[in-house]
Amino acid sequence: MLDIPSRVRVHVETLPAAQNDMGVCDAFEQNAPVGKPNTMNAPHPSKVAGIDATVPSPAHTVAPSPTAPGASPVTGPHAPGALLQDRLAGWVSDLTTLHELTERLARTATLDEALTELLRAGAALVGARRGLVVLEPGDGLGPAITLGLGLGRADLGHIETVPRSAMPFGRILDGLPDADAELASPDLFAEDGLDPRHREVAARLGYAASYALPLGTGPGDRVGAAVWLYDEPAEPGERQRHLAGLYTRYAGVHLARLVEVERTRACMATMAEELxxxxxxxxxxxxxxxxxxxxxxxxxxxxxxxxxxxxxxxxxxxxxxxxxxxxxxxxxxxxxxxxxxxxxxxxxxxxxxxxxxxxxxxxxxxxxxxxxxxxxxxxxxxxxxxxxxxxxxxxxxxxxxxxxxxxxxxxxxxxxxxxxxxxxxxxxxxxxxxxxxxxxxxxxxxxxxxxxxxxxxxxxxxxxxxxxxxxxxxxxxxxxxxxxxxxxxxxxxxxxxxxxxxx
Structure with missing residues (x-):
């Protein structure tokens, strides 16, 4: 399902291994609804099928420091081998989470189910609590759906009063120059030129930052956009952005397929009713x-x-x-x-x-x-x-x-x-x-x-x-x-x- 290269290129840095201990699996566990256990949050086994324990050293990996004659090799948590092992463990955890999320999305059979699952999974990946998705196929043939996560119907109504060009999903769907891949606003109220109505609505609903991604099968074929909202100034890290991008890329293809199914269903129902x-x-x-x-x-x-x-x-x-x-x-x-x-x-x-x-x-x-x-x-x-x-x-x-x-x-x-x-x-x-x-x-x-x-x-x-x-x-x-x-x-x-x- 996921197009993962056969060779995993890992860049070993000299940062402490403790900074890399928390993977997306941990983030997803923190963002999962309380009282609803999920297999995704279960600890992963130490041995993963398909992962070769003997990974060749990539060409761009930082070479280990030469050991001085007579000195003992570096041991402990800061040894290059330990750093590489921690980094690979993080990659395995992230890829396992990504696989589980895409499997859950693939099991959805309707647009509403798929959009709801997309919002929940995306919020866990980027560390947000709320969000909304706007389904609007580029050919203009519909269906047009706006769905919120942690946002009521009245909240979505307030967001609709903001000029479309001032909202990240509007810039993505309208194909504006600054909306090629992603739109991150780490601190909305610190931005120069923020639309006054957008500022008013953000203050009313209590969000201070946003992160948006396009949904579609390619750059010229978009079916919608997803936006996640943060209560405080924040933005996802590089690792979170990478995983969220992979996930929404698959979600866009799945949504495009469901859009065609929904159109066919509506066409057949209309034909039967007309007869x-x-x-x-x-x-x-x-x-x-x-x-x-x-x-x-x-x-x-x-x-x-x-x-x-x-x-x-x-x-x-x-x-x-x-x-x-x-x-x-x-x-x-x-x-x-x-x-x-x-x-x-x-x-x-x-x-x-x-x-x-x-x-x-x-x-x-x-x-x-x-x-x-x-x-x-x-x-x-x-x-x-x-x-x-x-x-x-x-x-x-x-x-x-x-x-x-x-x-x-x-x-x-x-x-x-x-x-x-x-x-x-x-x-x-x-x-x-x-x-x-x-x-x-x-x-x-x-x-x-x-x-x-x-x-x-x-x-x-x-x-x-x-x-x-x-x-x-x-x-x-x-x-x-x-x-x-x-x-x-x-x-x-x-x-x-x-x-x-x-x-």
């Missing part, structure tokens, strides 16, 4: 509500609601196998085709799905899909539906909560000729029909029978005070099935909920 209804239709006698959650790569789950002739309403949900752009595109084609078939022969859901199956088998023979189509007559509260390998709808009312009995059939594209009998049911006034995709069941992590039982319990547990509102019903069922943020978390499974309440 779904922008708004649900208003049809007399029925109220509609829907929820859709897509995974980071984009999936093939979809829903639809469209007005049909004779004051009827068509409801559909389905799922295409696979994920990613191809699945999203297939989902769009399948939904558009079903809308056309529904307008022509919607009163016969079996015919609609039969035509859809034929189209899928001829145009995309390597793909299968599940689907459910319901032809609703709101004035009569009558529903005729057919399903192809899809989960049965759930009927929710004041007197009953039960799954609709449907015929078992294979998904579309699995058989040479698909056909299954339809089902007709009549809803009571105030009852709600809930359609959904199997992603809702899979995201729970439970077995299928247990997931169905949880869905039934979630629907039965809808408070009576909100049963007249289909939007509140789908929200309650979604949160009951996927609690603790699981409904909004990234997951490979898409989720679709579509509710129709009959008046």
């Amino acid at each position: 779904l209804p922008s708004r649900l239709p208003r049809v007399p006698g029925v109220q509609l509500a829907a929820r859709h959650r897509t995974g980071p790569r984009g999936g093939g789950d979809w829903y639809d609601a469209l007005p049909l002739p004779d004051a009827a309403l068509g409801l559909a949900v389905g799922a295409v196998t696979g994920s990613g752009p191809s699945a999203v595109a297939a989902m769009g084609r399948l939904r558009a085709s079903l809308r056309a078939y529904a307008v022509m022969e919607g009163e016969d859901p079996v015919a609609v799905l039969s035509d859809l199956e034929l189209l899928l088998r001829l145009t995309e023979p390597a793909r299968s899909a599940t689907a459910l189509f319901a032809y609703c007559e709101p004035a009569l509260r009558r529903i005729t539906l057919a399903g192809a390998g899809h989960c049965p709808p759930l009927l929710l009312g004041e007197r009953r909560t039960e799954f609709v009995e449907t015929s078992v059939s294979a998904p579309l594209g699995m058989l040479a000729c698909w056909e299954a009998p339809g089902v007709e049911l009549e809803a009571a006034p105030g009852e709600t029909v809930l359609l959904y995709t199997d992603g809702l069941l899979h995201r729970t992590g439970d077995a299928t029978d247990r997931a169905f039982a949880r869905l039934h319990a979630a629907a039965a547990g809808v408070p009576r005070s909100v049963r007249q509102d289909p939007d509140a019903i789908v929200e309650h069922v979604l949160r009951a099935m996927l609690p603790d943020g699981l409904a909004d978390a990234d997951d490979a499974e898409d989720v679709v909920l579509l509710a129709a309440r009959f008046e």
